[in-house]
Amino acid sequence: MPLLKGGIIEDDSFLDLEDGASFPEGASVIVSWDRLRQDYALLAADTGRLGVRFPVDSDPATLTPFVSGLQVIALEFAAYTDGRAYSLARVIRTQLGFTGELRATGDVLADQVAFMRQVGFDAFEIRSDYQPLDIWQRTATAMSLTYQPDFVARQGFAPAEIFNKRRYAGS
Amino acid sequence: MTTHILTANHLAEGHVVFLGENGIWVSNANHAVRASSPEDKTRLDQSGSAAKAASLVIEPYLVEVEANENTNIPIKTRERMRTLGPTVRLDLGYQSGTWKPDTYAYTGEEIVQI
Amino acid sequence: MYRYDNFDARFVSERTNQFRDQIARRLKGELSEEQFRPLRLMNGVYLQLHAYMLRIAIPYGTLSGAQMHKLADIADRFDRSYGHFTTRQNIQLNWMGLSNIPDILEELASVEMHAIQTSGNCIRNVTTDPYAGAIAGEAEDPRAVAELIRQWSSLHPEFSFLPRKFKVAITASEGDRAAIKVHDVGLQLCENDAGEAGVRVWVGGGLGRTPLIASVIRDWLPLGDLLGYLEALMRVYNRHGRRDNKYKARIKILLQALGLEELTRQVDAEFAKIDHIDPDNVRSELDRIRAFFAPPPLEESADEGTLQSDLAENQAFARWIQNNSVDHKVPGHTIVTISLKPIGGIPGDATSDQMHLIANLATLYSHDEIRTTHEQNIVLPHVRKADLHHLYKALADAGLGTANAGLASDIIACPGLDYCSLATARSIPVAQNISKRLEARENDVGPLKIKISGCINACGHHHVGHIGILGLDKAGKEYYQITLGGSGDENASIGEILGPGFSYDKIDGAVETLVDTYQSIRTGDERFLDTYRRVGADPFKEALYATA
Numbered sequence: 001m002p003l004l005k006g007g008i009i010e011d012d013s014f015l016d017l018e019d020g021a022s023f024p025e026g027a028s029v030i031v032s033w034d035r036l037r038q039d040y041a042l043l044a045a046d047t048g049r050l051g052v053r054f055p056v057d058s059d060p061a062t063l064t065p066f067v068s069g070l071q072v073i074a075l076e077f078a079a080y081t082d083g084r085a086y087s088l089a090r091v092i093r094t095q096l097g098f099t100g101e102l103r104a105t106g107d108v109l110a111d112q113v114a115f116m117r118q119v120g121f122d123a124f125e126i127r128s129d130y131q132p133l134d135i136w137q138r139t140a141t142a143m144s145l146t147y148q149p150d151f152v153a154r155q156g157f158a159p160a161e162i163f164n165k166r167r168y169a170g171s
Numbered sequence: 172m173t174t175h176i177l178t179a180n181h182l183a184e185g186h187v188v189f190l191g192e193n194g195i196w197v198s199n200a201n202h203a204v205r206a207s208s209p210e211d212k213t214r215l216d217q218s219g220s221a222a223k224a225a226s227l228v229i230e231p232y233l234v235e236v237e238a239n240e241n242t243n244i245p246i247k248t249r250e251r252m253r254t255l256g257p258t259v260r261l262d263l264g265y266q267s268g269t270w271k272p273d274t275y276a277y278t279g280e281e282i283v284q285i
Numbered sequence: 286m287y288r289y290d291n292f293d294a295r296f297v298s299e300r301t302n303q304f305r306d307q308i309a310r311r312l313k314g315e316l317s318e319e320q321f322r323p324l325r326l327m328n329g330v331y332l333q334l335h336a337y338m339l340r341i342a343i344p345y346g347t348l349s350g351a352q353m354h355k356l357a358d359i360a361d362r363f364d365r366s367y368g369h370f371t372t373r374q375n376i377q378l379n380w381m382g383l384s385n386i387p388d389i390l391e392e393l394a395s396v397e398m399h400a401i402q403t404s405g406n407c408i409r410n411v412t413t414d415p416y417a418g419a420i421a422g423e424a425e426d427p428r429a430v431a432e433l434i435r436q437w438s439s440l441h442p443e444f445s446f447l448p449r450k451f452k453v454a455i456t457a458s459e460g461d462r463a464a465i466k467v468h469d470v471g472l473q474l475c476e477n478d479a480g481e482a483g484v485r486v487w488v489g490g491g492l493g494r495t496p497l498i499a500s501v502i503r504d505w506l507p508l509g510d511l512l513g514y515l516e517a518l519m520r521v522y523n524r525h526g527r528r529d530n531k532y533k534a535r536i537k538i539l540l541q542a543l544g545l546e547e548l549t550r551q552v553d554a555e556f557a558k559i560d561h562i563d564p565d566n567v568r569s570e571l572d573r574i575r576a577f578f579a580p581p582p583l584e585e586s587a588d589e590g591t592l593q594s595d596l597a598e599n600q601a602f603a604r605w606i607q608n609n610s611v612d613h614k615v616p617g618h619t620i621v622t623i624s625l626k627p628i629g630g631i632p633g634d635a636t637s638d639q640m641h642l643i644a645n646l647a648t649l650y651s652h653d654e655i656r657t658t659h660e661q662n663i664v665l666p667h668v669r670k671a672d673l674h675h676l677y678k679a680l681a682d683a684g685l686g687t688a689n690a691g692l693a694s695d696i697i698a699c700p701g702l703d704y705c706s707l708a709t710a711r712s713i714p715v716a717q718n719i720s721k722r723l724e725a726r727e728n729d730v731g732p733l734k735i736k737i738s739g740c741i742n743a744c745g746h747h748h749v750g751h752i753g754i755l756g757l758d759k760a761g762k763e764y765y766q767i768t769l770g771g772s773g774d775e776n777a778s779i780g781e782i783l784g785p786g787f788s789y790d791k792i793d794g795a796v797e798t799l800v801d802t803y804q805s806i807r808t809g810d811e812r813f814l815d816t817y818r819r820v821g822a823d824p825f826k827e828a829l830y831a832t833a
Contacts, residue, residue, distance in 0.1 A: 081323055081406065083446025087523045090443050095558050111307065111316075111324055118442035131315065142303035145296045147436045149512075150561040151443070162292045162436070163570050183312055184382040185336035226314040229332065247761060249702060253334055257703035259631055259713045263365055263380070264335055 004124040056084040077106040093120035174238040176203035177215040179228035200254040305387035329400030337381040340403040345413040345431040346374030346657040350648040357640035370633040408438035415658040419666035421614035423457040424474040429575040448526035449534035464773035489540035492743035509564025517556035581652035583615040590671030605688035623663040624687040633661030693727040694720035701739030708739035710756025710763035718793035749773035765792040802828040
């Protein structure tokens with residue numbers, strides 16, 4: 001499935017590995033949370049890059065021992081109205097210090113990408129409701145300001161923090 | 172045997188509409204196409220889904236009516252109110268006689284204003 | 286009043302353009318209704334029974350004259366020349382087309398207003414005491430903190446898709462006119478023992494299917510920590526609130542499931558991890574906002590003009606003053622309630638002409654300030670006593686002089702089946718019938734809060750009515766259940782169901798029987814609620830059902 005990353009649409013270089021499927025040596029794979037815990041030693045020893053599909057009803061603190069070995073954490077939006085992944089992303093970035101790719105999967109809508117970027121997502125799976133790239137870009141940049149302190153996107157277009165601007169610009 | 176008509180709200184303008192003859196959505200429930208057989212009801216339902224998919228109406232659904240010679244009177248209070256307007260403001264809604272939204276049709280290919 | 290700076294103005298303007306683009310994509314079919322629905326809701330657009338409805342935010346119920354004029358203009362130009370003031374201090378227009386809405390939002394933005402987050406599963410309009418900044422005994426004007434929360438919660442990226450809607454109310458008085466104990470979060474501004482400004486946090490109150498009174502989750506919190514604390518609390522709710530059943534999705538159900546102790550532990554643990562919200566930043570922003578809520582320059586003049594002789598000569602005016610006015614904290618001034626409950630009228634509705642008049646009178650007599658109340662009335666907060674008679678005459682001429690604030694005919698009613706697509710029964714005509722029935726003796730009856738909801742969602746707050754009425758559908762017929770003994774104030778309580786319900790034709794008579802019963806058993810100047818609390822439900826049940 002194509003990914004929106006850094007403002008461009010690219011092919012996914014990771015393989016979504018089913019549980020029970022053997023992993024090709026040296027390949028970049030994303031595995032389930034169960035598989036990660038079960039086979040972590042094996043997976044981490046491989047030279048390929050590693051990602052996990054982390055369930056949004058799990059405690060993100062349980063990811064702590066794995067964070068340093070992960071290049072991708074994928075959080076699924078079962079429906080785009082299910083906002084749990086926003087909080088998880090926030091915790092994974094600000095409390096677990098994860099700096100790799102945080103990927104939004106599932107029901108990812110162009111109109112939600114701006115919020116997703118603000119909580120720390122930086123890659124977005126584009127499903128069947130694919131819309132032209134210009135719509136994704138337009139919706140992502142519709143709001144240039146945010147009231148929430150420290151909720152700015154990590155890369156690319158970042159809305160400005162109003163509270164800080166006021167305080168330090170003396171406006 | 173029960174009789175149903177198809178209702179929805181117009182997507183762009185919001186007002187209550189009923190499916191009339193020839194795919195034309197009308198504001199007067201008395202001009203709505205009736206369906207009594209399961210086949211006819213399915214056909215009405217499909218017309219609703221098609222008009223929804225064509226971005227003409229939203230939330231189409233069947234309404235049970237008492238079918239008289241010249242009138243379709245919905246059985247439920249809620250649905251009767253949708254054909255008329257609020258009971259507490261007789262000057263508002265279709266019952267006022269002054270609210271006449273434009274009528275639209277979905278030809279199967281495009282939306283046309285009648 | 287708060288005024289937008291360039292950031293606020295740009296924010297609202299960009300939001301309007303964003304929604305304009307979304308509407309255009311919807312009309313072209315690029316967004317499906319399922320994708321669009323939550324987007325339109327978060328911009329205040331519902332599909333109701335007859336058309337779209339636009340709910341416009343009136344943050345913490347404060348309006349200027351110019352803003353009220355603009356609302357009236359919009360009602361004239363785009364709707365049917367009236368508006369409905371709601372129990373969340375907002376205003377609704379009922380006959381909207383989708384295609385007009387971006388233009389309306391632009392009009393609103395020109396007077397620093399919007400419709401952001403008046404619906405949707407997000408943090409809704411923060412409500413407060415309509416007497417804020419005018420009544421004596423407040424810790425401070427709660428609207429500054431309300432504005433801080435309005436800004437912080439606006440398009441919050443983490444909390445825009447919560448399990449369910451989230452309502453915050455705030456008061457700075459011991460006497461609670463904001464019903465904070467029946468909100469998801471209630472905030473009470475107060476000082477700690479050292480005299481520092483802070484806030485007590487209540488959580489898990491609410492009405493709806495499971496009415497509950499809130500619990501204190503934090504006895505005192507310095508104001509600099511408020512946003513960090515709210516972020517922690519919202520995060521715990523967002524992660525753990527139920528999403529499988531929308532009737533069990535509010536934070537009150539999470540509180541019930543976890544217990545107060547465990548919820549407190551989880552919120553405190555999360556709060557301890559939040560270090561990115563600098564309390565100095567919050568305090569500095571709050572100080573900036575506070576400056577906008579500096580009290581108006583009121584003269585402490587005791588000059589009442591001809592008030593005493595006018596009162597003596599004009600009985601209707603005297604009754605209006607008695608029922609619809611409260612002392613201002615500055616001597617020589619009054620807080621005035623303009624009732625939107627004319628006898629037999631539609632609770633909370635005002636015509637555009639009436640809105641224009643209220644705007645003009647506010648400019649003339651109330652330092653250009655208007656408040657909307659959760660009881661669906663209007664307040665002019667800063668009126669000189671010497672101006673009261675002029676004000677009253679102008680209001681009375683326009684049908685706005687009803688002297689019934691807090692009395693039996695001052696009824697809260699949701700729009701009910703006449704307008705609302707969720708309703709199961711009508712509310713408005715029930716309110717109209719009760720109001721007509723009780724008008725003649727309501728001054729003798731005294732304080733009585735009757736609240737009517739047209740479905741279990743309880744938008745008419747029936748659970749906290751002294752007499753609450755819930756309209757339901759029973760085999761295709763409207764019928765109405767009565768609860769007694771509810772209250773939304775500082776001694777909040779949830780009303781108890783009295784017995785079998787009544788038909789549409791019988792419900793106003795049943796309410797009259799309850800009032801008869803109260804009048805026959807009250808002692809001294811006991812209010813209806815006090816009598817009920819003293820004697821319980823039995824005498825009322827007997828009066829209603831014994832002969833039936």
